[in-house]
Amino acid sequence: MFNVKISPFSLNIYSTVYSFHLQQKVNFLLVSKKTESVVGFLHPKERELQALRFALDEINKNAEILPNITLGFRAYDSCALLQYDLEGALQILTGLDRHIPNYRCSSGAPLSSIIGSAISTHSVLLASIMGIYNFPQVSHFSTSAILSDHIRFPSFFRTVPSDIFQSKGLADLVVHLRWTWVGLVASDNDYGQLGIQLLQQELFKAGACVAFNEKILTSYPDRNAPHIVKIIKTSTAKVVVLYATDFDVGPILKEMAKQNVTGKILVASEGWSTSTISSLGKFSALLNGTIGLALQSGTTPAWIKIFWELAFICRFTSDKNESEPWDTNVKECTGSENLENLQNVYNDVSNLRSTYSVYTAILVVANALKDMNNCKNGEGPFSKRLCADIKDFKPWQLLYYLKKVRFKLNSGKEVYFDKNGDPPAVYDIVNWQLSPTGNMRYVKVGSFDMTAPPDNIFTINTSSIQWNSGENEVPISVCSKSCPPGFWKAARRGEPVCCYDCVPCPQGEISNQTDSFTCIKCPWDMWPNPEKSNCLPKVIEYLSYEEPLGTTLACTSTFSSFVPVIILKFFLQFKATPIVKANNYSLSCLLLLSLSFCFLCSLMFIGFPKPENCLVRQAAFGMVFSLCVSCILAKTIMVVFAFMATKPGSNLKKWTSPWMSYMIISICLLLQFILCVTWLSFEPPFLEKNIVTQPRLIILQCNEGSPTAFWCMLGYLGLLATISFVVAFLARKLPDSFNEAKYITFSMLAFLSVWVSYIPASLSSQGKYTVAMEVFAILASSWAIVFCMFAPKCFIILTLKNNCP
Known part of the structure; x- marks a missing residue:
């Protein structure tokens, strides 16, 4: 405890400082001729005490x-024990x-x-006790x-x-680096457990997962x-967040070195992100690459000046007291000395973060007192617009003025408190890096600034x-590797959402992003590429003239249509021959013409299926083939009638005239025509x-409109053919010179x-091959x-022609 004499009027500030005994270095860093060591200068809690003294002096x-x-102060050393802290606070309140x-x-x-x-x-x-007294x-x-609960x-x-x-900043850091x-890992106290709980919530919000806690x-x-x-070493997680103080982190690092844990990235909370634990060389391999949040750094000019004198064992000329003899053993500081030559982990004077925080705390109280002192009666905030008495407040x-305090530090940073008594949240993102000389450095690589x-x-x-x-x-720390486009993430049962399997998208669906949770269906006229990462226009299929199958069928149809015409020419040329006469010349000519049209009607099934083609092609096919089969049926019936009419006493001779053949053909065609007209009227193809x-x-295709009508039309052709077959089969042994019934x-x-x-065949084929089967x-x-x-x-006919002289 320090008792400092103050005059002409003084105010006291009570301070608690930890982890060292004040009496050991009571004169430490006082303005004197003595020079202290650099290490003593940089003991964290001693720095905080001296920051308080320098702030008050300033x-x-x-x-x-x-x-x-x-302004004066009284300091109590709590030795980091709760009971000492409480005892010191109560003594201050009591005054004894x-x-x-x-x-x-x-x-x-x-x-x-x-x-x-x-x-x-x-x-x-x-704070629970001080809050009772509004202290x-x-x-x-x-x-x-x-x-933060005010x-x-x-x-x-x-x-x-x-x-x-801090928890949000750490979560943003982890998520930004795609971990x-x-x-x-956190201390089992308020700092560690509450902090890690907040961090876990932020990680869950961002979609990250916790491997262990x-x-x-x-x-x-x-x-x-x-x-x-042991958990850290066996876990597949490459990144470990340590939410603790340097005092609690030390044993963990020692054990990690003992178990030879490698390949892990440590993320530090501000409790140890700039700790001097890095000065221990045996932890260099573990700590190199560590990244974390640190309180925003700042500098205290007087602090740097004293540090400089201690670090280089020199004195600035301005410090020379003319009334005292100058120590000739101490050289004069030039300010151009090279700090890197110290080869010391503690030489970053801009990194005195907790020390700077103490310095800021003193300025907060001083500025609140300044606002109180500047108050004018009649303009005050209290009852009857009075002001507080600075000598007896x-x-x-x-407390009123502390809530409203607002000022700027020399660095330009503005200090104020929100409704919860918290200052603006500004952190430095620091990275622990080994220098070429083997020393650890804290390198600022970014910031987390809620005021930006x-x-x-x-x-x-x-x-x-x-x-x-x-x-x-950036190292990778994931439970499962990213799913490429064309796959979606399927969660594993009983495991965190970050652990998943990459499943290919179903047929007709794609995922065009990495790590998609679902696949999206392509539009009706598009289909996924082989990688299922993009939708491409579907291929339009129909039996085209340009493709080999269509070309072959079209050429065959065209060529085949000439064959009946050639035969018809033979029949016209040799119509006087017995064989032509015996085969009903007129029906044979009509049959040959219908066969030529049968070949040609197949061309209506090839090529781009236009609506008008779809409407008439099946009907045309049915009518043409009905004519063809009707002619054969008429020929068959006429053969039977001609044989039966030759029997004595037969009355069938009148049925052998040509009009009988035409009547049979007409009746057969009429029935098919009625069927086709009905079909096209009520359910036409489209x-x-x-x-x-x-x-x-x-597949561009002609929908038959009514499948029943189509199969009825085809069935009717089958019926006509069946009747012709049965009649011809029964008449196959009739004494006909040319065996017409056998040929039928x-x-x-x-x-x-x-x-x-x-x-x-048509039922088992698909697309253009169904059409090709019908053409065939x-x-x-x-x-x-x-x-x-x-x-x-x-x-x-050809044989007889060749044998004739």
């Missing part, structure tokens, strides 16, 4: 802040060396505020989110951001390090980060785009065979009639 020398008022609840006995300068504690758990207890408390290092802790303020913002599979048991001497490190009166515009809150330069792998690329048969294609039997047998085979059936059945009916006759 304020007291500045007449514009508190004129004629001197022992504490008496609800009683104050003190004289002299009023006590303005308490600076501390640095430990969140301790600050929670102190201002400003912490320089307590970051627990609980302390209803429970109405008099608590701090110069460091709440862990709410979706991370391990969490372990507690550093502070009640254990080894902090449960063997178990924690109440704690709640200073939305697009600039989180900024980072990944190219300046040094990873422990030695590579420039052009359709079929995407069901083959989803990857658009074979031709109808071949005709029926073709169309019976067509039925299963038309050609085959027509050729069967031509060959069976007329080939023998043509052979006889």
